[in-house]
Amino acid sequence: MAGERDHGYARYRLDGCRCYVCGFARSRYDENRAKAMTAGTWEPWVDAEPVRVHIRHLQACEMGLRTIAAVAGVDRKRLQAVLNGRPERGTAPQEKVRPGLAAAVLAVEPSLENLAPSTLVSPLGTRRRVGALVAVGWPQQHLAAHLGMTPSNFGTMLGRPHVLARRVLAVRAMYDALWRTDPRERGATAAGIARAKRYAANRGWAPVGAWDDDTIDDPEAFPDWTGRCGTLEGDREHYRLGIPPCQPCRDARNAYRRQGRQARKAAHVDEAA
Template identity: 80%
Template sequence: MAGGREHGYARYRLDGCRCYICGFARSRYDENRSKAITAGTWKPWVDAEPVRVHIRHLQSCAMGLRTIAAQAGVDRKRLQSVLSGRTERGTGPQERVRPELAAAVLAVEPTLENLAPSTPVSPVGTRRRIRALVAMGWPQQYLAEHLGMRPGNFSMMLNREYVLVSRVLQVRAMYDALWRVDPSESGATSAGIVRARKHASDRGWAPVGAWDDDTIDDPEAFPDWTGRCGTAEGYQAHYVLGIAYCDPCRQARNAAKREQRVAGKASATVKVDARLRRTGTTRPLPKSA
């Protein structure tokens, strides 16, 4: 296998192999190319700039070039050529790439599974998952043991500005395993469950039911305690359910009150104008300063 390439079109062109397999691959390529040219769909090259931008975006998300190449299923040197060119040949970045390479690279996303385990990321989703489990009654000591951590390190993790990808994935797995399990069925004592729930309640930690899978990791999202949080009806739902009022519901209630006041003033003005028209009088002019 010359140059590590299998028999096929690439070996025919690059290594000069003229065996049956390579010759057949060349003929198939020429046939498909002719058909595409006739149909007007022949695009052997595409602009490399979108690929280059996407690679840099992935790198800004802490993905290394080797990891990107592995996820895309391409050689790392090909991505290096797209980014900065082949310095040993004195050439600049590629201006065009094959459509297959572009599609493979653009399909790579900076998911947690694609990042290195030691990559620091936002702790928002990790905190919310742990706090939701505590609100269920899971003692923090039990959660720390589940993660193989000491209680002191566990508390420090909750207060850090970032957590490592490896820990995020561990907490996600723990959350998925425990959020539907009664703590008492796993050995938690009644006193420990009560203390955990009170600890969460005193700090306003949202329970499991307040989060959806598509919001729990979003820093801009807020917990939906009532199913109507963030609306005027949510404030009343807090009262009926006996749940402490959340900020979105307070803001929605205040906004509704302001609208009612504006509507009330407008209605009063309309009534006054109607009365003046009936009596044939005019609205008094305001006093000059």
């Protein structure tokens, strides 16, 4: 069960955990991969250990050896020889590998496309995308139908702590297909659109325009409602647009007030002196 993954690389990658342990595991992964990739550029044989480490990272993300071999375009037996040697021949794990094999394996990353479709992953990007579509007027039953799901299964999916990798991909494709489309063109009624918008507003779901495609899956990203969120101007813009201020804007306002108090205090001290 994905909820019980230990903190480490897989948890960073699949569950979006950004704790210290997971962040450290991610930097170890990057370091191992980057070092091994440059090492392979000029030697006839390279150390097999970074390749083994990389395969174990992929396995921790629930990628099977068969899949890793297929994505890398190499024979599975060659990966087994790197991992375990050939016990039937009495050989130990390989100490050196050809740079070509190393490069092919190191190029494989546990991206959604490479994961097993049934791998459970963080629902964050999926919720944000669905929320963004509802916020611009897409009724949830239309989105469910687009995915070939019943409205009730769709609702259940959104409430779960994890989603299937294949659903994440399907919701991404749906988002890319619909974000610029007018729901009316697909048969949504004016009342249905108004209801969807109200529903999203009540839940604070950010609309399509507030998200950046590059960061919508990033746990640390926040929606930019005003085009200037996280600044004092953004905070004022919320009031002008009638959208409740978001947390980064509230933080900016509080920081400004704190600075003002400190400046007044300092001025007071100057006067007294």
